[in-house]
Amino acid sequence: MTAVILIAVLLLAPAFGASADNLEVPLRRHIEFISSPSLLGRAAGSAGEREAAGYLYDELSKAGVEMLSDREGSTFSVISPAGDTISSCNILGIIEGSDQVLREEYIVLGAHFDHLGYYSVNVNGTPTPFIYPGADADASGVAALIECARLLVADAPLLKRSVIIAGFGATEAQFAGSRYFCGEGFGFNDRIRLMVNLDMLGKCSSRNPFEMYTSIPQAELAGLTDYVNLHESTTIRPSRHSGVIFPSDCLAFTGAEIPALTFSTGISREYRTVRDTPDLINYTGLEAETLYISSFVKSAAIKDILFVKAGEGTEDKVYSFAECDVKPQFFRKGEASFMSDWVYKYLKYPKSALEAGIQGKVTVSFIINTKGEVTDVTVVDGVSEALDAEAVKVVAASPKWTAGQIGGHKVCTKLVIPVEFRLKKN
DSSP states (O other): OHHHHHHHHHHHHHHHHHHHHOOHHHHHHHHHHHTOGGGTTOBTTSHHHHHHHHHHHHHHHHTTOEESSOTTOEEEEEEOTTSOEEEEEEEEEEEOOSSTTGGGSEEEEEEEOOBOOEEEEEETTEEEEEEOOOIIIIIIHHHHHHHHHHHHHHTGGGOSSEEEEEEESOTTTTTHHHHHIIIIISOOGGGEEEEEEEOOOSOOSSSSOOEEEESSOHHHHHHHHHHHHHHSOOSOOOEEEESOSSOOTHHHHHHTTOOEEEEEOOOOTTTTSTTOOGGGOOHHHHHHHHHHHHHHHHHHHHOTTSSOOOSSOSSSOEEEGGGOSBOOBBTTBOHHHHIIIIIHHHOOOOHHHHHHTOOEEEEEEEEEOTTSOEEEEEEEEOSOHHHHHHHHHHHHTOOOOBOEEETTEEEEEEEEEEEEEOOOOO
16 A cells, blocks of 8 residues: 555656746746737737736636735726727735734735737738737736746745735736726735836846846845845846836836836847747746746845834834935945945954854844934844854944935935955965
8 A cells, every 4th residue: 555655656746846846837828828819919908908817817816826806807997098998907916924013014026917919901901910919028027927926825934024916907008007006906005115027027148138127225125135145046146227127017116106126138129029929938037037036025025124114213114215315324425435434444354253264245234213323233134143243333333324304304214234244365
């Protein structure tokens, strides 16, 4: 009997291993369906867009995501440039966090499922549709969204914050879906700590590298990206850029003063053409990107390093660096000056760490209160007891800053900085 059970387990093992380790197959399946000719380019308000929305709902449900909308989606209307009323929808789900307090804070992971539709040309007197498949724009983002959701569901017990999975409709119609979400479609904007936008991820190559675009200060992202690089097994890392690579759904969130970023491989030669087909997608690259993004979102849902209120600060409310109209200043300069003119000027390499050959990057968070004082200095990611203590010591000894402001009022501001200890060769 034992031998029979063992044989059965061995026979089943490859199937489970393939589904867990190889994402290329489901990613390809999602893209081929969403960009299939039968959906006629899924223009905003069309039957093809509704079919894509239904597919996303079904896949998220099968992945174990708790759905917040029904299969018809969270519906809204928008007026097209031609003056027509377009009816579209958003598909929303949630992966709830496990922390009794932080579960009420949200990370939004989103992509849009609509595209340009098609145009008709008479060929030998017969109307012939020329379809914009949108395999990269943005079936690739939706495919990554589905598989990221599946991975996050598997890690749900580890998540402290809740993750909202959002599929946006009518992005090609003035970003109507994401604007509706940030307006009346969700209702808890003050609890959103970060929006992660997925748009055009299918062309990973030297010409179209995997990149992250954001207006969030690099120092605030450093702790999170460093954590992902240190603790997660990823085969690809995005380069980081300031600003927006192209108009996308992240703009609705930044317009609502919600920190947002976009993962993308950028605009390809096939962008907005009938040649944007599934056979030109780099599925190996897309798999690696999906694994990185899921790790990034998981880390944002776990770590206390991005856009969160301090537990016991000197004031009731603590804002992130990105939220300030007027950023905190160190002697009328920015955080880079604090690092060069203070931290690295007075930082001393602990003798015990030096003798043991220990080096690394200590990520430290701290709060600048309304008086400009540095308080609540905390190690977010440490290296060793000696290096951690030295990093905290030099940051805590900082002279006063000029406090950050929002709406003309001084506020408490949280910063996150990497303090690097590096040994030099003889």
